[in-house]
Amino acid sequence: MLDLAWQTVKARTSGFIGAFVAILCGTALVAACGILMESGFRGGVPTQRYAAADVVVTGDRTVRPPGGDVLAFEHAAEQPAIPSALVAKIAQVPGVTAAVPERTFPAVVVGPDGQALVDKPSLGHNWESAVLAPFTLKAGSEPRTNDEVVLDSGLAEQAGVAPGDQVRIMTRSAPVSYRVSGVVEGRGNRQATLFFSAATAADLAGRSGQLSAIGVLTSGDVADRIEDVLAADHVTVSTGADRSAAEFDDVSQTKAILAILAGSFGGYAVLVAIFVVASTLALTVEQRRREFALLRAVGATPRQVRKLIGVETTVVSVIAGVIGSLLGIAVGHGLRDAFANIGVVPADFELSISPLPLVAALLIGIGAARLAAWSASRRPSSINPVEALGEAAVQREDVGRIRLTIGYVLMAIGAVATTLPLFIRGQLGAAMSVMATLVLIIGLSLAGPRVIGGAVRLIAPALSRFSGVSGYLASANVLKNSRRLAAAVTPLMLAIGFAVVNYYSQTTFTAAVRQETTRSITADHVITGVAGVPAEVADAVRRMPGVTATSLVRTQVITASKTGDTVEVNRGPANGLDATAGGAVDLDVVTGDLKDLTTGTVALSDAHARWEDKKVGDTVEFWFADGQPAKLRVIATYDHDLAFGDHVLSAADARAHTTAGMDSAVLVKSGDATALRELTSRYPGLAVTGSVAVQDRSDERTQFLLNLVAVGVILGYVAISVSNTLVMSTAARRREFALLRLVGTGRRQVVRMMRAEAVVTVGLAAALGSLVAALPLTLLAIGFTGVPLPAGGVWVYLGVLAGAALLGVVSIAVSTRLSLRAKPIDTIGSRE
Template sequence: MFRTALRTVLAHKARLLMTVLAVMLGVAFVSGTLVFTNTVSGALENSSTKGFDHVDVAVRPVYQEGEGDRVGKLPELTDATLDTALHVPGAASAIGVVKGFTAIADRHGELIGGGFRSEGGNYWGDDDPRYPLVAGTAPHGKDQVLIDSRTAQRAGYRVGDTVRISVDGPVLTPTISGVFTTDDGNVTAGGSLALFDTATAQQLFGKPGTYDEIDVKAKPGTAQSVLKQQLDAALPKGLTKTTTADQLASDQARVIADSMSSMKNGLLVFAGIALFVGTFIIANTFTMLVAQRTKELALLRAIGASRRQVTRSVLIEAFVVGAVAALVGLAAGIGIGAGMRALLGSFGTTLPDGPLVVTPGTVAAALAVGILVTMLAAWLPARRAAKIPPVAAMSSIHATATTKSLVLRNTLGALLAAAGAGLVLVATTMSGDSGQAPMGLGAVLLITGVFVLTPLLSRPVIAAAAPVLRAFGVAGKLARQNAVRNPRRTAATASALMIGLTLITGMTVVANSMQLAVEKLAAAAIRADYVVSMANGNFLSPDVERKLESAEGVTAVSPMRNAISRIDDETEFLTGVDGASFGELTDLPVADGTFTIDGTKVVVDRDTAEDHHWTAGSRFTVSYEDGRKQQLTVAGVYRPNEMMRGILVDKDTLAPHQSDPADMQILVKTADGPGDAVKARLVQATGSNPAILIQDRQDISDGIARSVTLVLNMLYGLLAMAVIVAVLGVVNTLAMSVVERAREIGMLRAIGVDRAGVKRMVRLESLVISLFGGVLGIVLGMFFGWAAGALVGNQLETYELVLPWGRMAVFLLLAGVVGVLAALWPARRAARMDMLQAITSE
């Protein structure tokens, strides 16, 4: 039986080719994902490990929780702390580390490093071992700075050039005194790093005489654990925390692994979708192969082969096909992993250098996935083939499905679909994360139920296309009859395309609805013409507010200033605003009282008010960050949204209690409204600072639209794998159907149907099947999009269902194009068939 199975595989190479391709694509995606994520993780881990070459133990401050009404604070690491660390017995050297945001502009004034990856620090003495100089000398004073070699290369900077730099607001124009190399993962990921001398860095980052961290290097022969014990004994108890370099590297590796896991899991989900779609193709292929070899299998049974041997024969074929596909897919996956890394580089994302990582786990996963998926998909056709009685198989009376089996299938499908739809509908009434699990389970059950019911649905849906097909004469009529002749085959073929279009349509509906919701939220909550913020999300200097107030044409300005406090023994954040103008700059509906922010009168959002049992007129005592207390009165309670919530206090009330005020955003109203000239004046007023973003509501909407479009395009690209597999399924089904209907096609040619008519018949059949799958996919996608939106709408009041009819029409058109393209080869093969040989074929 083993030899028989191998000969069968070799005899049907062409028929199994599409199955091999389908499995190979899924395996390639899985192995490519594993290779890519393992390679990136390995490179980042190696890079981060190199970053700890010059430290054995790191000393960091420990946040001190406040007691009672006292607000917590972070202790300072001073020169005294540094001196204590340096003089422990096992310490060879100690470096004080200062960090802060530093934006570097290119020669056109544009920000380098994307904002979130723009960092600054201190260069220790005249020879810092952390940052080897490749050109120039160490910096001294505010007028000199070092920049990393990657940034210098990207921007075309050299030693002696003047560069625009923003540090916490103010714009500096120092001279580049030198260029250094670094293994800093932030820089290797495309960020920038600027270094000042220590005193200058402390002053610029608002940390005079203090450090963020102290890195201690051990003497030769002193273990990291020993040095850590010595430091723990010498430093103040409870105020600092010591961590060995080995632990830092381990923690960093874990952080990298966690950050990569979401990407890996996301990519593997799409690989799973491709394999799931491929399962339909494999099952369909083996079902048709078994049907075409019925007499052959019956003869094997007649000469003594048992049911188990027949089943084993088909499964051996599946094993061989799966193994070949897995090996080819693994090789393709390694290429995909390398290609994805190169693709990131072309998008400007720089990764550390490192080898391509192909682990034994990746090889095992590729082989397991390819072989198991193929054998599982082939098991049902194998079992069905083994149960056919030899005499019945030779007489071909087994072909028609019994009424009992059809009723059972339709009943099971209806129950699954009803249960799935019910779970999805129940999930739409839930809020938060509680509705995600039932909605996910409901979606799986509903898709499974629709798949089971697809043979039943195919007849009425395809029958609806009869008037259109009549226009193509005999070819159209035959195409319709062929499409519904074997409903199960048609269903398996169409379902592969249905799943891909369900996901694509559902994601498109949710993404477009979310985009509109956020745009409406921004428009409803903000009356200001402009919102000013830092490109990296950090805080703005209060100087920015003063500069904007004095800008030409500005009529109202209000910061949104963060302040930490304690209320009822709990930490609460206050937002300081300009009480006189904030109402003019925002539109927050008041649920109770009046929107008055003045002196000790504040407004709070509804959620906070309910937590503290406050209403308009309630009084409460707040303890500010300096420890002083004050009684405040709730003037009004407003309805919060995703952009604004919390306790709003007049900034002048907060000012006496803040040593280092910082603004999250600044709202600006102008006399002339938003416009290019007005924006240019605001940019000039802020010193043409590359780190400051000045956006009107249209800019915010455009940014949201770009983000949504980018995510959608990525999802479309990933789901394209499933669609490609579905196309292979259509090609495979049609090609094998042509072989199965050889005599019929020969008879058609004999009675006068020309080659063009035969081609037209096969193409129309493919078109009908593809459009059937497309219609089911779009309808299901719209339902899931609505359901997911209803779940989101329970938390986002401005959410409103948006059905992008234009895009859905494009999706349906693409389904038709898929059908036409998939039929090219089978139609050509059918038309070129020799009619006499076809008529006499078995």
């Protein structure tokens, strides 16, 4: 059978090109997702500050709720502190030569022009930790007194100072002058580094008895021993490339994002790949139905026909899968570069490439192809041998009942799912619209021949009336071959619906957040800073007469919910406010009072409170941004959850669980702008602006761009499938074109006929794709903004339609002209 299948593939190479391209591209996409996922666990950037440390011990940023499975976890947004008592504990481990404590805190140098030097992260440390890089003194000496500081060479040059000079440094308060005792040379340039005496660093870090990390110097491989000793201390022991995640917060965040993103994106890619490969193989098998009919008529059993199709598909999929897996390396690097351009991944983040994702992608590609082949082979292998040749001459009248039933059920499920944004707000509601659309498209694809057949019966009479002979021929073709038309319409519909919903669901969500934030921030002035706002600024503003002010601390929380035996973990936005926030913020409080918002309390969004069955006075449990558990008393519920998330904490609690330990902004009601500017002038980098400045859209913009990149890649794959399908279906009609020309139809009339069919194909795809997108987007817009029209420029929708139309028309036109190049008499006599 293998030899027969190989001979068939060689003899019908053009017939298998479509399946080959679909499998190759799908495998490359899945392999790229696998590479990104593996890089989320093993990739990174070269470590700098910990280059000389064999082991780095930090707080555990992985939150795993009790009762959850291995996938029930979230990555904390902030680095948790660890007890300083662990230094002695680690030092006693055999093989450890030194356990070096490290304290890390924001420290910004004020330049000669009075401006903060913040072109990259600027961090202060205790001098003892300099040995971990190691940093070597280039000039001067170590800081011996509390008013001395050591700068790295790049920062010293930028500030224009040398040993013995004075330099102003801002940490969590107004700038303080220090004497530069030395200049050091370190590794890399991802961050600016300052070193203080041990006492000064402990004071500036502000966490008594707590450390940021512990660097361990060893005389052998003792990481496992350290892990055993610290097993109950909730820490992470990092070695090798993982040390960079402990050092750089953006790398740590990237590794978590890549693992989650690649899993989600990869799931979409696998689903679309199976869908595209199945559609392409079904078309390939459909075009060979006369061949299979002949095999059945001469005695081939259904099992032999299915086996032949399966082996042929395996041969093609193995070749395409191997090439596609290797191509996935280039696709993975391309995605990494795209993510770097939008700020999701550091530009110097290195991917980790091993055979595992390539082999997995190959197996998935082969598995998807075999599954598609099994589905496509059921019909030609099961028909009666006596009826085989007769049925092969014309297309089947209808699709199977099971397929239709599944299609209608999926369409019903998708339609019901589109209503979820009316009840579920936030990013989850927007995501549900996309999922509902995908379910609708799959259902419509399964029922496509029936639905498109009905639509064609309405269009065909008009087509024949207004387009002469060519229109009559096109009308007859689409009426009698609605299944072939459905195969061409489906991928175009998928591309249009998926692109439109993905774009406008994000723009609508962003518009809803902006709309609600504008209503919620009632402050007259907003104080912001390039590296945060020291907490003392809010206290100083509140001491001004007739002024109401509140700190605003942007943070995140991690929640867990249990549904049956499944534990779901989610990380979402939260905000810290003071009890005095009422004058500068309107949360649309439903129950309780924000004046009770003090340390140890929390306000919940009304929707989240109802979901968790919590009311004022109850206790709610979750995790702070640094992964530390929280058990707080509910003092209020509110409606403006899009602007403030599901949790509003006291500013003190939110600030205590961030690495910077500063406010994101200070919201001021009333007050004199001149007096506020005079106050902020003592803090380089601070500015007094209007309320719009507090609307931090960076995370949402990044998520939006991230989705666009992911969707763009998938749509690129779908576009290849669309072109592939249209070219295959048109090229298979060469004998039909030849017959038309032999009976007197002119070449131009055939071209015009195909042009009319292309218009029908594109028009139906545009209409169905738009309808599929309209329902979820309308309900999403009503649920989020109160109006039925989604937010965003109409030019994107028009651009998607234009792109789909161009792709469809060009693919059909090119393949038609190529099919007409041969003489009709030669073509009609050629084999199929």
